[in-house]
Amino acid sequence: MAYLQQYGVYIAIVLLLMYNAAFTSNFISVDNFRTQFIQMVPVLIVALGMALVIGTQGIDLSGGAVMALAAAVIPLYIGYGLIPAAAMAIFAGCLIGVANGAMIAFIGVQPIVATLALMVAGRGIALVVANEQLKSVTNPTILSLGRNSIVGVPYSVLVAVILVAVVALLVNRTTFGKQLVAVGGSRRAAELAGLPVKRILMTTYILAAALAAVAGIVATARLGASVPSTLGNLIELSAITAVVIGGTPLTGGKVKVVGTVAGALLLQLIAATLIKNNVPDAYSQITQAVIILIAVYIQRGKLAVR
């Protein structure tokens, strides 16, 4: 069981790849993998933020709404170029993170309640910002972020790789990362050790929102359009799944960055396998649900052992 908890997700990935190599035509190819990686980028980036939040024993349901808000902001500033537009989109997303963090750290609202409120309100704000309109994005720089590659690596995947490295560094090598898992391990003990618990929680939710905003920018670039009404809808659920099957416990106190990447990859591979074998989308969703249950069951076993 302990072995499964630690390596289950990797074993599942290998098994799935072996199955596809044997039975699915055209699966094991550079082109297909490039497509799969590009498709998993938004979930992965949201999941990185989610892993931080879950590490503090919290949860963030507002990731999709932040993506939508970022998408809504881009057309307003894209005239100044990609960088200013992206900066404004991330700034707008951070405001939602501030709202989440303030409610959770300072007022003491439960994370699931606070972020549920922002999940609903955030998309509403996005629609207001966008005037409830779908806008196509024509700026060539942003389109190239979604479509072009450098030495065969798509820019969006490169962004994700950089962010994975940054978050891994943050978790494993910085004071903040250590304090974050301490707060998740025991908030009371962290407070009594003099840690700035409220500031740590606040920062974590802002980081999660900033990451979700980046996911929104990348997704918008990929689509070539700002679609605040549907972009990132329910993506937070996939992100939570990726984090949990990657070995980060919902009870907090631990953040597995590489595991989160593997979790997101596994979800992507499952979806791709089912599609390529012409299984209807509805079954794909049911399969996802089964995987969540299995992952949570394995995690529960871990708690029981402890």
Add this chain to the structure above:
Amino acid sequence: MITPTGTPRDATVLEARGVTKRFAGITALDNVDFTLHPGESLALMGENGAGKSTLIKVLTGVYQPDAGELHLGGTTTTFARPLDAQRSGISTIYQEVNLIPLLSVAQNIFLGREPRDRWGLIDFKQLNENARTLLDTYDIHVNVRRPLHRLALGMQQMVALARAVSIDARVVIMDEPTSSLEAREVETLFRVIGLLRAQGIAIVYVSHRMDEIYRVCDSVTVLRDGKSVHSGLLADLPRVELVSIMLGRSVEKTKRESLTAFGSARTSSQAPTLIATDLTRKHQISGISLEIRPGEVVGLGGLLGSGRSETLKALAGVMKVDNGHVRVGGRLVKNGSVSAAIRAGIVMLPEDRKAEGIIPNLSIRDNIVLAALPRLSVGGFTSRARQDAIVDVFMKRLRIKATSSSQLVSELSGGNQQKVMIARWLAMNPRVLLLDEPTRGIDVGAKAEVQALINELADEGLAIVMVSSEVEEVVEGSARVIVLRDGSVETELIGDEVTEHHLLSALVGEPITVTKELP
């Protein structure tokens, strides 16, 4: 004084015989006997961990005993769940009122038993009338239509009490009922207790306040380490005797016996490191002033509920005070801020090591460097080399036994966990070390090590304040003992006065009658 009713003493309403309860190897209750007569008011006494809560939970069906039996009104009975006990007429009033704040007083009293009209709906008129009649019986005057949360806490407790007795109660168990009440509310509570007893309802009263116990109760059962060590009438039992039974120390002992690993405790004449003035917080502590000098270990004596832990929390910035202030080296420390206290050099080892001290899912290293992390980092990045320098020194010096500093702290024994906590604070170069029950839940060998370590730290000039419910630990470890009672300083014992006898006398607030012995 409330006089017992004329019910014959041989009839019992609730009895426990040889009740034993074990949890994962720990015997929480060991062959406990307990007898309660109708109309009797019995004090259930004992220090932390003596088994009071476990016994109450057995009596109310929350736990099933592993051995022994319960008798209800003379017949053997078992409570498979709390509801069974309630239906048998055993009600419990907890410290916190566990009713529904938004419902009215009347609705709370008759929750689940509301009178119905012919449509099967709640008959509010009848409901309110019934509630008013019930409360009138106890001379409690309150608008029964008001939502419960709008009432003062004391009144809420009366409502809880009224609800309890309206369910045909035969026994009412009260756990620290006065801990958050005003003096006037306490009087009302006592009056209601008197009325209940007149109806033949038996009371089990759990409290640490001696004055109340002696006022409200006529008999007492004392638990210690899960055993019932004394049962009898309170009138025959002087307070000092009661406390010495609770703490397991004989009153005759007046000399130090070297039961602990503390060396000779010394007083210090240097300027005080810490000066606290008039620390006050409603219902917790009032007007506490103390001075701690470098190199001395000061014991903070007091029974549970005396304000001893609260005083430490106030000093450490964990608990905000309404009034008063703390100075370290002459400089004022911000009220209610843990980080300000730590910056000033005041650090605390909390009483509940597992919940408030260690972070179980982190390694020994991460636990030790937790507070000092910013100092051991470069530009926000942790430096493993700097951490290991500190961690290795303290693991060696405090003799922390572990496979490596990467081992999870939750895998360590209690004694080693406590050493990890001490290491965490020593890494901060503290000036004042506050210890709340430093050796609780630690095996004998490790206990001696921790005690020796406390001595060593004092020798190095640290000012140390120690709270312990073990009398010998306080007496042998401290050069000076500040005794707290009911939230304020009762007296201070210095030098030769630091004996178990003096301490026991001071704990209960009785004059010291024995002449001082020569050292």
